Amino acid sequence: MRHHPLRHYISVCALDTCKILQVSGNVISLSNRNYLTAITIERRRLWCYPPSALLKSQFPGVGNNRGVSGKITHSRLAQTGSTGVETGARDFFPNHNEVFLSKNTELQPSTLSRRAFLKTAAAAAATVGSATLPFSSLHAQETAKYRRLNILNPDARRNIESYKKAIRAMLALPPTDPRNWYRIALTHTMDCPHGNWWFLVWHRGYIGWFEQICRELSGDPRFALPYWDWSENTDPANPFRPSVPAIMFDDVLTPSNPAYIAQFREFRVRFGDALAKASYWKRSYKPNGEFDDATQYGQLLARGIRAPEDLWFDIIDDPRGQFFFDLAHARGLTKEEPALDEKTAKAVSLQTLLDALAPRDFLTFGSPKTMGHSGLTGFGVLEGQPHNRVHNCVGGIFTNPSGKTTNSGGFMQANLSPIDPLFFLHHANIDRLWDVWVRKQQARGYPVLPEGSDLDVWSSEPFLFFVDSKGRPVTKRIAGDYATIGDFNYDYQQGSGEQVVPMTLAEPASGAVAAAQAERFIAQISQSSIGTTEPAIGAVTIPSALLQAGMQPEAPTLFAQVTIALPPLAHGHDFAVLVNAPAGAAKIDPSSPYYAGTLSMFGHHVVHGPVTFTIPLSGALAAMQAGNLLKANAPVNIQVVREQVAAPGVAAIHAMGAKAEVLSIVVEAH
Amino acid sequence: MHKRWRNLASITIALVYSVGCAGCEMAERDIQQSIVELELARPATSREAIWIQVHAGALPRGTEIRVSTSKGVLLGTVSPFGGPQGPEAVTYIIPLPQTALVGNRVQLRLEVDEPGAPVRAPRSGEVESINLIHVPISH
Numbered sequence: 001m002r003h004h005p006l007r008h009y010i011s012v013c014a015l016d017t018c019k020i021l022q023v024s025g026n027v028i029s030l031s032n033r034n035y036l037t038a039i040t041i042e043r044r045r046l047w048c049y050p051p052s053a054l055l056k057s058q059f060p061g062v063g064n065n066r067g068v069s070g071k072i073t074h075s076r077l078a079q080t081g082s083t084g085v086e087t088g089a090r091d092f093f094p095n096h097n098e099v100f101l102s103k104n105t106e107l108q109p110s111t112l113s114r115r116a117f118l119k120t121a122a123a124a125a126a127t128v129g130s131a132t133l134p135f136s137s138l139h140a141q142e143t144a145k146y147r148r149l150n151i152l153n154p155d156a157r158r159n160i161e162s163y164k165k166a167i168r169a170m171l172a173l174p175p176t177d178p179r180n181w182y183r184i185a186l187t188h189t190m191d192c193p194h195g196n197w198w199f200l201v202w203h204r205g206y207i208g209w210f211e212q213i214c215r216e217l218s219g220d221p222r223f224a225l226p227y228w229d230w231s232e233n234t235d236p237a238n239p240f241r242p243s244v245p246a247i248m249f250d251d252v253l254t255p256s257n258p259a260y261i262a263q264f265r266e267f268r269v270r271f272g273d274a275l276a277k278a279s280y281w282k283r284s285y286k287p288n289g290e291f292d293d294a295t296q297y298g299q300l301l302a303r304g305i306r307a308p309e310d311l312w313f314d315i316i317d318d319p320r321g322q323f324f325f326d327l328a329h330a331r332g333l334t335k336e337e338p339a340l341d342e343k344t345a346k347a348v349s350l351q352t353l354l355d356a357l358a359p360r361d362f363l364t365f366g367s368p369k370t371m372g373h374s375g376l377t378g379f380g381v382l383e384g385q386p387h388n389r390v391h392n393c394v395g396g397i398f399t400n401p402s403g404k405t406t407n408s409g410g411f412m413q414a415n416l417s418p419i420d421p422l423f424f425l426h427h428a429n430i431d432r433l434w435d436v437w438v439r440k441q442q443a444r445g446y447p448v449l450p451e452g453s454d455l456d457v458w459s460s461e462p463f464l465f466f467v468d469s470k471g472r473p474v475t476k477r478i479a480g481d482y483a484t485i486g487d488f489n490y491d492y493q494q495g496s497g498e499q500v501v502p503m504t505l506a507e508p509a510s511g512a513v514a515a516a517q518a519e520r521f522i523a524q525i526s527q528s529s530i531g532t533t534e535p536a537i538g539a540v541t542i543p544s545a546l547l548q549a550g551m552q553p554e555a556p557t558l559f560a561q562v563t564i565a566l567p568p569l570a571h572g573h574d575f576a577v578l579v580n581a582p583a584g585a586a587k588i589d590p591s592s593p594y595y596a597g598t599l600s601m602f603g604h605h606v607v608h609g610p611v612t613f614t615i616p617l618s619g620a621l622a623a624m625q626a627g628n629l630l631k632a633n634a635p636v637n638i639q640v641v642r643e644q645v646a647a648p649g650v651a652a653i654h655a656m657g658a659k660a661e662v663l664s665i666v667v668e669a670h
Numbered sequence: 671m672h673k674r675w676r677n678l679a680s681i682t683i684a685l686v687y688s689v690g691c692a693g694c695e696m697a698e699r700d701i702q703q704s705i706v707e708l709e710l711a712r713p714a715t716s717r718e719a720i721w722i723q724v725h726a727g728a729l730p731r732g733t734e735i736r737v738s739t740s741k742g743v744l745l746g747t748v749s750p751f752g753g754p755q756g757p758e759a760v761t762y763i764i765p766l767p768q769t770a771l772v773g774n775r776v777q778l779r780l781e782v783d784e785p786g787a788p789v790r791a792p793r794s795g796e797v798e799s800i801n802l803i804h805v806p807i808s809h
Contacts, residue, residue, distance in 0.1 A: 194752030195760055303753065320754050321731030343736060343747045343783075352746070355765035358719060358807035368761065376752055378761030381721075385764070388751040397732045399783050407732035407785035414731075415753060444808055500808075574741055589743055597769035616768060643741065 144491040146211075148428055151226035151245050152234065153493060160247060162223040166214035167252045167421055171259055175274035178467045179213050182261070182271060185418040189323060190280065190311065191299060191465040192415060193373035197366050197450065198461055198479055199383050200434045202373060203427050205482040209466045209474060210424060211490070216469035224490055227428035230340070230348035230390060231496035236627040237582070239592050242348050244338040244394060248422050255330035255411055255420045262327040264316050276308045280465075294462045303374035315416065323416040329409030331420055332396025340390070341399050347389035350496055350593065350623045356381040357437050357500045360446045365437055369454070373461055373479075387430055394422060432492040435485065436501060443502040449483055459483065499622060523638060523665035530564075530575065535639035536662035544632050546669060547621060558617040560596065560638060563663045574643040575660070579620045580629055581639055593623035596638075617667065638665050704781075704791040705740055708802050710774040718804045720766050722778065724748050725759040727795040732785040735792060737764050740777035745770070748797075759798045766802070776802070 149156040170181035177183065193202045207225060215223045230242045252259050261267045280300060284292040292298060305311050315323045333340075346352060359365040359380075368378040379388065395413025399405040411419040418424070441448045450458045459480030466474045476482070485491070523538030530536045542558070560577060581594035589595060597615035624630045640662050714720050722737060726748050729735070735748035746764030770776050780797060782790050 192752070314753075318754065342744065343734070343749070346744045347747060347749075351767075352765060355719070355721075358805070360806045360808050364763075364805055374753075376755055376760055379763065381746075381763050381765055384749070384762045385746055388749040389747055391751050392732075392734070392749050397734070397785065399734075399736075403783075403789050405732070405734075405783040405785050405787075405789075413751075440808065446808060597767070643743075 162220035169217035196370035249335035332410035
């Protein structure tokens with residue numbers, strides 16, 4: 001029997017749902033949630049694929065319900081979420097010793113390179129119009145020692161329980177211990193960068209060391225922070241309505257729990273002395289006698305904190321807004337009303353996320369340059385939209401549907417935000433999106449960090465407040481130490497935004513797509529008139545291979561050309577184009593996965609004849625793909641509806657009696 | 671109403687303030703809104719996106735600026751976070767859907783959401799400038 005040792009480098013493929021179910025002798029059983037799984041070996045790594053796209057000629061035995069061979073089996077147990085199996089081979093091979101796969105007559109390391117495999121599979125899929133393309137990301141995350149899971153993943157339950165243990169332990173530590181829950185939050189207060197280019201990297205270090213402290217104090221050596229994927233549409237049958245995960249209102253996962261300090265007065269009493277005596281205030285001088293700015297005290301002075309009293313002023317006395325909130329106002333959103341408001345829903349929508357991930361350079365993706373990390377210059381999309389708005393919304397700054405804004409308070413709205421345990425899940429998602437962007441950049445050959453002299457400046461910025469799992473100052477004390485995930489050794493379960501990382505779109509598939517570029521797909525109009533509430537409706541069949549390819553980079557963009565006859569003087573008439581929207585959808589705005597665009601008359605011209613508008617469909621289709629709202633081989637339903645004016649307190653403006661009629665809808669690929 | 675706008679290179683900004691029509695519902699609404707019209711200096715290439723750049727002055731805690739199309743479709747929010755802002759304006763970047771541009775122009779509505787107060791137009795210093803920027807993107 002021939003064996004293939006996989007030393008140290010076992011990697012389960014990036015089809016994130018793939019799991020190792022069982023290891024018995026030299027047999028590894030694999031599954032993912034929906035598909036049978038096949039594996040290949042390349043570069044001493046283990047890759048797995050849904051066999052629906054494998055070529056039977058290359059892999060005999062694939063595609064039947066027995067898996068690749070009798071040795072490699074499959075199971076659907078993971079679908080139930082009740083198997084308790086773990087993701088990641090290292091969980092099964094903690095010593096990283098040799099692992100043997102049995103000799104398999106079809107799956108040899110040199111049988112087919114991974115790229116060639118993907119090429120042929122893509123070609124096959126394009127040829128037969130398969131609804132399933134087996135693309136794993138070329139820049140899939142390497143299997144790390146720890147995996148940060150979506151908090152809604154049933155497998156994250158163990159991490160959540162460990163998180164609770166860690167929080168309780170940190171709350172119980174004396175104020176003199178820098179791992180105390182409030183001391184960790186105060187590190188954020190004293191040193192966090194916002195509105196500048198160190199935002200991402202500082203928070204990576206901050207939550208990375210925090211995770212290690214959790215590991216230590218929970219007694220769970222496998223603990224990894226869960227992340228909160230705010231953009232995930234958990235109910236694709238209904239309009240996107242992001243909410244705080246229900247579990248985060250349980251026990252010590254909410255700062256409203258009695259285990260937390262109830263009032264500022266008590267906080268001041270308990271921490272006043274410890275803070276005053278902490279090392280932060282030590283004055284150090286260079287050999288030439290100059291004060292050393294690269295010290296904790298130097299960093300505090302940079303943000304105007306000269307003495308403990310300044311810190312307490314910021315925390316409670318600043319008339320512009322305090323940092324500390326009493327127990328009753330510790331978090332703005334509640335278990336009864338956990339939903340984010342409209343502004344926040346827009347900020348975390350998949351479209352905003354994809355926009356945030358689109359820039360080709362670090363400074364546009366991140367936030368602008370400043371002289372030091374306490375400076376506030378500006379916010380890129382990722383920081384300014386989802387990051388800021390989630391902080392403020394969870395922190396109680398909320399605008400209700402009628403346009404009324406209230407501020408009920410909550411730690412998340414200010415710089416003591418890490419007192420709310422949701423902070424770390426929020427920032428794990430931010431960090432995940434940074435990782436997504438980096439892998440996209442790598443795949444496309446774009447820079448992942450500031451360039452030239454900027455990189456030196458950025459990398460050398462001192463981060464001096466982090467402590468390790470034992471509460472000792474860390475030795476990694478500059479931003480450059482956290483430019484990569486590095487020794488933190490975690491990766492992420494894939495989540496929203498992952499689609500921007502280029503997939504392998506092999507030449508044959510590209511050819512197939514290119515051939516489709518000249519194609520036009522004409523919708524069958526079943527309802528042409530647009531009423532006050534009734535839409536015009538058309539259905540168009542688009543080859544599924546083209547729809548799937550629309551998710552890939554360099555793939556053609558799909559547009560809908562909508563020709564509409566409007567009444568003269570049709571100003572004020574706007575029409576939204578919706579894709580596969582549920583019947584009677586009352587409010588569709590750009591945050592909805594069904595929204596494709598708006599037909600808007602502009603100017604004061606007189607309409608004399610039909611007008612053709614071109615609306616990009618790719619964004620809506622991508623959102624629908626992400627939400628599993630596209631059915632294979634089913635016609636795409638396109639509706640044209642009168643758009644409601646969404647300004648608070650403003651009624652929709654319609655010219656009563658005006659008729660509009662959709663004459664044609666043609667989908668084209670460009 | 672008076673506003674301070676600056677840094678308008680290559681951008682045309684026209685403020686539309688409605689201060690008349692007292693007693694008219696439309697006028698009341700318009701008083702609470704600022705409509706700005708921006709024009710692109712040049713069209714975006716296929717490898718660029720057009721985004722909105724807002725230079726915002728210091729806003730009280732909890733106060734935010736909602737940026738929408740002139741028809742009220744929300745585009746994004748100026749939502750401060752972090753320590754108190756100094757005297758310098760801070761930039762906020764908001765993606766602009768391609769479909770919002772008509773003939774290289776876009777009309778935007780700026781509204782201030784302030785806790786416990788009605789929606790209103792930005793006051794002097796709250797929005798120092800707003801413009802459209804070309805952003806190199808990877809798709």
